[in-house]
Amino acid sequence: MSGLLSMFSYHFMQRALIVGVLVSLCAALLGVSLVLKRYSMIGDGLSHVGFGALAVASAFHLAPLGVAVPVVVLAAILLLRLRGNAKVKGDAAIALISSSALAIGVIVVSVTSGMNTEVTSYLFGSILSLSRGDAVLSAILSLAVLLLFILFYPRLFAVTFDETFARATGTRAEFYNTLLAVLTAVTVVLGMRMMGALLISSLIIFPALSAMRLCRSFRAVVLCAAAISVVCFVFGMAASYVFETPSGASVVAADLIVFAFCSLLGRKG
Numbered sequence: 517m518s519g520l521l522s523m524f525s526y527h528f529m530q531r532a533l534i535v536g537v538l539v540s541l542c543a544a545l546l547g548v549s550l551v552l553k554r555y556s557m558i559g560d561g562l563s564h565v566g567f568g569a570l571a572v573a574s575a576f577h578l579a580p581l582g583v584a585v586p587v588v589v590l591a592a593i594l595l596l597r598l599r600g601n602a603k604v605k606g607d608a609a610i611a612l613i614s615s616s617a618l619a620i621g622v623i624v625v626s627v628t629s630g631m632n633t634e635v636t637s638y639l640f641g642s643i644l645s646l647s648r649g650d651a652v653l654s655a656i657l658s659l660a661v662l663l664l665f666i667l668f669y670p671r672l673f674a675v676t677f678d679e680t681f682a683r684a685t686g687t688r689a690e691f692y693n694t695l696l697a698v699l700t701a702v703t704v705v706l707g708m709r710m711m712g713a714l715l716i717s718s719l720i721i722f723p724a725l726s727a728m729r730l731c732r733s734f735r736a737v738v739l740c741a742a743a744i745s746v747v748c749f750v751f752g753m754a755a756s757y758v759f760e761t762p763s764g765a766s767v768v769a770a771d772l773i774v775f776a777f778c779s780l781l782g783r784k785g
Contacts, residue, residue, distance in 0.1 A: 523753075523754070523757040527648075528643055528646065529643065529753075529757065531643075531646050531648065531651040532643040532646055532710055532753065532763070533750070533753060534651065534655060535646060535651050535654045535655055535658065535706070535709075535710070536710055536749050536753065536767075537746050537749060537750070538654070538655055538658035538659065538662070539654070539658055539703060539706045539707045539710075539719070540707075540719055540723075540745040540746050540748075540749040541658070541662060541742050541745065541746060542658055542661045542662060542665070542699070542702075542703040542706075543559075543703050543707060543716075543719035543720045543723070543745060544719070544720075544723040544724065544727075544738075544741040544742045544744070544745035544746075545662070545665050545738055545741070545742055546661075546665065546696065546699055546700050546703060546720065547559075547719070547720035547721060547723060547724040547741065548676075548724045548727070548728075548734070548737050548738050548741050549672055549676040549696055550696070550700065550720060550724075551720075551721065551724040551725065551728070552676050552677070553676055556717075556720060556721050556724075557607060557610055557717070558592070558595060558610060558697065558700060559700060559704055559716060559717035559719075559720040559721070560610070560614070560716075560717035561591075561595065561610035561611070561613060561614035562588050562591060562592055562595075562614070562700065562701050562704045562705075563614075563704050563708060563713040563714070563716045563717060564614035564615070564617055564618040564713060565587065565588050565591040565613060565614055565617040565618075566584050566587075566588045566638075566704055566705045566708050566713060566716075567617070567618060567621055567638050567639060567708070567713035568587075568617035568618055568619075568620050568621030568622075569583050569584040569587040569588060569617070569621070569705075570583070570584050570621070570635075570638045570708070571621035571622070571624060571625045571635055571638065572620070572621060572624050574625070574634050574635055574638075575624050575625055575628035576628070580650070580709075581650060581653055581654070581705065581706075584705045584708075585657070585701075585702060585705050588701040588702075588704060588705050589698050589701045589702065591613055591617065591701065592697035592698055592700060592701035593694060593697060593698070594613060595609055595610060595613060595697065596693055596694055596697050598612070598613075637709075637712070638708060638709075638712065638713055639712050639713050639714055640712040640714060640715070640762060640764060640765075641708070641709070641710050641711045641712030641715060641716075641762065641763055641764030642709075642710070642712075642763070643710050643753075643756075643763050646709050646710065650709065654706045654709070657702055657706060658703075658706060660702075661699050661702055661703055664695070664699060665699065668692065668695060671687055671692045672692055672695070672696060673734055674687050674692075675687065675689045675692045675693060675696075676734070677734070679693075700720070703720075704716055704717075704720075707719055710763055710764060711763075711764040711767065711768075712764045714764075715764040715765065715767075715768050716764075718767075718768045718771055719745065719749075719767070719771075722744075722745075722748070722768070722771035722772065722774075722775055723741040723742070723744045723745035723748070723771065724737070724741045725775060726740075726741070726744050726771070726774050726775045726778040726779075727740035727741035727744060727778075729775075729778040729779050729781065729782035730778055730781060730782060744771075744774055744778075745771075747774075748767060748770040748771045748774055749767050749770075751770045752766040752767030752768070752769065752770040752771075753766065753767065755769070755770065
């Protein structure tokens with residue numbers, strides 16, 4: 517117990533826990549809508565775009581978040597546009613954009629700085645990569661995402677369950693779909709610093725799926741997913757500190773255990 521408490525004495529752990537809890541909340545709340553709309557892999561696609569943007573920013577010594585956030589937001593909007601295209605839809609659109617951005621990032625890195633520690637941390641995550649400035653900006657953006665989700669919760673609920681009916685009642689479904697994509701893009705970029713591009717989508721998918729095994733109403737699923745996401749993140753970070761395992765992988769392992777447990781409870785219920 518004393519060993520676990522000692523981790524709070526490190527400033528980088530304090531920053532990681534604060535930002536991680538906020539990002540976990542954002543990812544869980546948005547993940548419920550994304551999973552129900554059968555568009556959960558958008559997080560994985562945007563994370564590849566985020567890696568490409570962060571790699572380019574690192575190669576040219578630019579502010580990582582300042583470059584990645586607008587690029588990934590634009591990619592999210594483009595994905596929505598391609599989603600409505602009769603020739604390129606759904607998973608094909610995600611694969612098209614994500615693989616292109618990943619390739620560009622790898623090429624830029626290979627001809628400039630090479631695959632250094634900073635770039636590797638974008639792939640697999642590193643709590644040490646979160647500076648004080650990045651932590652403050654991440655916390656502000658996370659709070660903004662949470663505020664917008666709460667503010668537009670009724671509309672997001674409407675376009676999640678029945679977009680056709682929402683349009684018929686005068687709801688601007690296109691705007692709220694875009695808002696959902698933009699909020700997801702911001703959350704993905706913020707979470708990549710600790711989880712890595714390869715694992716960030718787990719923050720979006722696992723808590724939502726676990727909560728759906730236990731709850732039935734949309735509000736209950738959202739609240740349950742938020743609680744599961746935060747608990748798994750804290751336990752994952754604690755396990756990472758105690759056993760000296762990668763932080764992102766430890767959080768995913770905690771999510772996987774909880775998902776298996778919730779699945780068993782759901783079957784018995």
